[in-house]
Amino acid sequence: MYLIDTDTFKLKFFSTHTEQKDAYAILSHTWEDEEVTFEQFKDEESAKKRKGWAKIASTVQMARRNGLKYAWVDTCCIDKSSSAELSEAINSMYQYYEDAKVCYIYLSDLPNVRSMKGPEIAKSRSASFVKCRWFTRGWTLQELVASRVVEFYDSGWNHYGTNESLEDAISSATNIPSDVLKKKTPLQSVPVACRMSWAANRTTTKIEDRAYSMLGIFNINMALLYGEGDKAFIRLQEEICRQTADLSLFAWKAERLRWGGLIIPGEKAPASPYLGQALHGILASSPSQFAHAGSYSPFNSGSARYSGEYALTNRGLRFDAVTLKCDRESGRYLMSLECHDRDSNTATPLAIRLMKIGSAYVRSHADALFDWPVGAEGVHEERVYITKILSPELSEAYSRSILSVQLLDEGKETQRSFYEIVAVSPRPRWDPLRRSFFLDLDNPLCALRVEADPRKFTSSSQLISKDVFLIVCAAGPPEPNSGGRRNSLNTFIFSPTGHHKKDNAGVAGPSKFEEYFKEVIKNDELTTLEGQRGLLNLVMRSQVDGALVYCRGERSTQGSAKGAAVECHVLGGVGSQGNLNLQIWFTA
Known part of the structure; x- marks a missing residue:
């Protein structure tokens, strides 16, 4: 750490910022043209010519x-030609300001009081104070929060006030609670989302500094990788995940598109590559997405911390022993953030x-947060993986890789007591809440076993066995340069209860197709390429009296298979947005 000796006006080096025992003052300001760098400071005559x-x-x-x-x-006390020294300074910056005896804040755009006249000087300066550029810069946030004694000066270096005398104005301009500014509330006890909100509308010259300027706010140390762009903010969130179980980290809102214009949470519109995206990962892409979170607080016991364990993995963020609530109306799951x-x-x-x-979760409707339904149906998951970050390209491809399966009753939702999907494969790709498969290049094939109760269609009191229908769907590969859009969906439907051949004793026996299908379902073989090929070959070579339904483009086609008492109909199609749909209904 370099300090300027106030007697000699020379730089003095200390191996660590704790080595020197003498008190020092520190400057907080906004950078402008012709700042004096570390190298330039050594030549005093030349340095004096710079603004x-x-x-x-x-x-x-x-x-x-x-x-x-x-x-x-900071302009002249950091040797920026040394990456090691720059990294040490940025990682220690919060401590530099916290250890200083006093912090002088120079506001270059606050009018010099000596040049002002008239009875409205105080009112005019008060309005100008909160509009100063210093309140909009990223680095000045931790400089304000860390400093214990703060003195503000106008453009003429006239004393304007202190952090105590200007407490209300500072709190209003920064959205930082007064108790935090006065050091009465420990910084690390403030929810992560709330701290993020303080930086939401601040800017930095370099994209990476949006993250690096907040290291001290979250008591984080991490390597500086200028050139990584938005990844710096992702890494910051990952480091926060490693050090706290505060779920408010995930209480952000994405930007969204509406009526051709942007609607941004907060007051300023950041340049984000994720605008209008349908699906997201669990991590935010920008501090601006926390602009709404200034009033967030823990819901119970003074903490928004998760009682279980979560960890970063190559499959995403892993949560152990988490309970998700089912939102059946939307076909989505809800996860509480405990704030x-x-x-x-x-x-x-x-x-x-x-x-x-597939086997992981992504965030949908990320432009909003929802109320946790206390009395709603819960699904206890031993282990849940949530994707960390999702690019717009993957979001679009994922949206077009979902095969929605609908059980219909003459256009109306069916009663479960009469028709039911009893088995599926591949199981990791099946979402029972939304009745949908996730089909991608690795898993373009899926299979369902559906049972129908004939009593839905007859008033007979005689016991009638359920009809069984086996359905196989194969999604065609995405078209080139289509963002993952698929153009075809082929469906095969067969009923073993309607086409059992009888042996010499007149007893119906299972077909080869049914036996193989049972093994596929039982062993979940469609999770492997070998299992997919085996079932597909059997479908193409099968001599059973089933129906093979082809669908190309947005033209939906229909097919059916007869059971012992019920006929099952399927209608496959590709929607205008490239989404895949399979409708199933039954008639007598």
Whole structure:
């Protein structure tokens, strides 16, 4: 750590920021043209010709008048030619400001009081103060929060006020609670989402600094990788995951498109590559997505922390022993975040909506947060994987890789007591809540065993066995340059109860197709390429009297198979957005 000696105006090096015992002053400001760098500071005559020299000189002079041996200014006290020193300085920045005796905040765009006249000076300066650029910059956030004693100065270096005298104005401008500014509330006890909201409308020159400027706010240390862009903010969230179980980290809202224009949570529209995206991962893409979270607080026991364990894996964020609520109307799952908005009238925790995609979950409807339905049906999952981040391209491809299966009754939703999907394969790709398969290049094939109760269609009191229907669906490969859009869906339907051949004793026996189908379902063989090929070959070569239904483009085609008492109809199709649909209904 380099400090400026206020007596000699020379830089002095300390191997660690704790090595020096003398008190020092520190400067907080916004960078402008012609700042004095570490190398330029060594040549005093040349440095004095640059605009940034005045800030350094004023800081040093003020520190000396206050009896302080040293001063620190970021422009000239960090050797940015050394990546190691730059990394150490940025990772220690919060500590630098916290350990300083006093922080001088220089507001270059706050009018010099000596140049102002008239009775409205105080009112005018008050309005100008909260509009200063200093309140909009990313790095100044942790400088304000970390510093214990703060003094504000206008463009002429005239004293304007302190963190105590300006407490209300500062809190209003930054959305930071007064108790945090006064150090009465420990920073690490504030929910993660709330701390993120303080940075939501702040900007940095480099994209990566949106994350690096918040390291101290979350007590995080991590490597600096300039050039990684948005990945820096993802890494910051990953580090937060490793150090806390605060689920409010996931209480963000995505930007969305409506009526051709942007509707952004918060007041400022960030440049985000994820606008209008249907599906997301569980991590946010920008601090701006937390703009709404300033009033979030733990729902119970003073903590928004998850009582179980979650960890980062190569399959996403893994949650152990989590309970998801079923939202059957939308076909989605809800996960509680153990926090709530204290400014709202709701008495339930906030939740995010999830959709099952294969063996993992993604976040859907990410432009909103939902009330946790306390009395709703719960699904206890021993282990749940949620994708960390989802690109727009993958979101589009995933949306077009879902085969929705609908059981219909003459156009109306069926009663479960009469028709039921009793077995499926591949099971990891099946979502029972939405009755849908996730079909991709690795798993383009799926199979269902559906049973129908003939008593739905007859008033006879005679016991009638259920009819069984075996259905196999194969999604065609995505078209080139289509964003994962598929153009075909082929469906094969067969009823073993309607086509059993009888042996010499007149007893119906299972066909080879039915026997193989049972093994496929029992062993979940469609999770493997070998199992998919075996079933597909059997369908193509089968001599059973089933129906093979072809669908190309948006033209839906229909087929049927007769059981002992019931006929099953299927209608497959590709929607206008490339989504796959399979409708199933029954007639006598």
